[in-house]
Each structure stands twice: as C-alpha cells, then as structure tokens.
Amino acid sequence: MGLREQINEKPGLSSGAIGGVIVLILVFIVWQFRGNRPPPLPPAGQDYFTTDDGHSWFVDAGDKVLPYDHDGATAVRCHVFKCSNGGTFAGYLETYTQELHDQLTGIEKISGQHQPVSRSSDTLVKRPGDKNWVPSYSPEGRAIIDVRCPNGQMDKPQPVSP
Numbered sequence: 001m002g003l004r005e006q007i008n009e010k011p012g013l014s015s016g017a018i019g020g021v022i023v024l025i026l027v028f029i030v031w032q033f034r035g036n037r038p039p040p041l042p043p044a045g046q047d048y049f050t051t052d053d054g055h056s057w058f059v060d061a062g063d064k065v066l067p068y069d070h071d072g073a074t075a076v077r078c079h080v081f082k083c084s085n086g087g088t089f090a091g092y093l094e095t096y097t098q099e100l101h102d103q104l105t106g107i108e109k110i111s112g113q114h115q116p117v118s119r120s121s122d123t124l125v126k127r128p129g130d131k132n133w134v135p136s137y138s139p140e141g142r143a144i145i146d147v148r149c150p151n152g153q154m155d156k157p158q159p160v161s162p
Contacts, residue, residue, distance in 0.1 A: 046162040050078035054090030054128030059162040065104040066095040081157035083149035088160055090128045091147035094136070097122045 007014045047062035051073035057080060060070070067074045077094040096104070100122035124133035125144045134140040149157050 048078040048080045048160075048162055049075045050090065050093065051075045054078055054093055057090060065101055067101070079147070080160040081147050081149075082160050083153050083157050084155045085149075085153065089150060089157075091157065091159075092125050092127055092144045095124050095133060097124060 045062045046059050047064075048057040049060050049064070049070065050057045051070055057078040058070075060075070064075070064077075067076050069075070079091045079094065080088055081091040082088045123136040125136045125141050126133045127144055134144065136142070136145060147157050149155055
C-alpha cells in the first residue's frame with residue numbers, strides 16, 4: 001500500500017502529522033528570532049586611543065597609522081578593559097615600529113586611503129606608565145597583552161569596545 005492510500009484511509013492521522021510539522025516549523029522560527037543572541041558587535045572601524053599614556057582615552061577611526069597626530073599630541077591605540085568591580089582601565093598601549101609606520105604612510109600617500117593593519121612583528125606594546133615599548137610577539141609583549149585586573153582582583157578583565 002502506497003503513501004497516498006494510507007493518507008486517504010486515515011485523514012485524521014494525516015492532518016495531525018501535517019499540523020505537527022507546521023508547529024515544529026513555527027517553534028523553530030520563533031526560537032531563531034527570540035532574544036537569546038550574543039550582544040551586538042561594536043561599530044566597525046573604531047578603537048580607543050590615548051595621548052597621555054593611558055590616563056584618558058578617546059574614540060577614533062581604527063585604521064589610523066600609529067602613532068599619529070591628534071590635536072597636536074601623539075596618539076597611540078589604547079586597549080581598555082573592565083573588571084567585575086565595574087571600573088575601566090587602560091590595559092596596554094599599542095603602536096607600530098617606525099619602519100611599519102613609514103611603509104603604511106607611504107602607501108597611504110599613494111592610495112589616499114588608510115590601510116588596516118593586523119598584529120605583526122612590527123607592532124609594539126607597553127603598559128601605561130612603562131618607559132619602553134616591546135614587540136608584541138616577544139615573551140615580554142605577550143605578558144603585557146595578558147592583562148590582569150588591578151589591585152589583586154582575581155577575575156579576568158573583559159575588553160571594552162567603543
């Protein structure tokens with residue numbers, strides 16, 4: 001006996017099965033559109049920067065060639081974090097080597113556009129208050145990037161996006 005004959009012999013069971021499938025589809029659709037989503041991403045292309053060694057920071061376009069001039073002061077990227085106590089702080093600062101800076105500003109002059117840069121061997125980092133910049137890929141640089149909460153708090157700080 002074929003499927004068509006079974007449907008014709010038991011119309012109530014067939015209607016129930018079709019209704020069940022429709023309910024499952026509706027449940028799936030509602031589940032997809034409900035509020036259990038990750039938080040929205042921050043606006044694309046923005047980062048925090050500082051001109052005073054991380055004491056304060058401001059938002060600017062993230063495609064800046066570092067360091068850059070901001071209202072007459074030298075600006076570098078500032079990675080901002082937040083701990084469970086609610087306070088935000090500058091975890092570390094980032095800039096580029098002079099070689100990378102020169103290369104990127106040369107490309108910018110030719111193309112007229114900022115060039116996005118990923119972390120590389122030409123990226124330098126330091127903690128606010130430190131005197132020297134170190135390569136981000138070095139053991140010292142990786143230790144700086146592994147930010148800890150201040151004042152001995154044991155929780156892992158969360159990055160804050162603009």
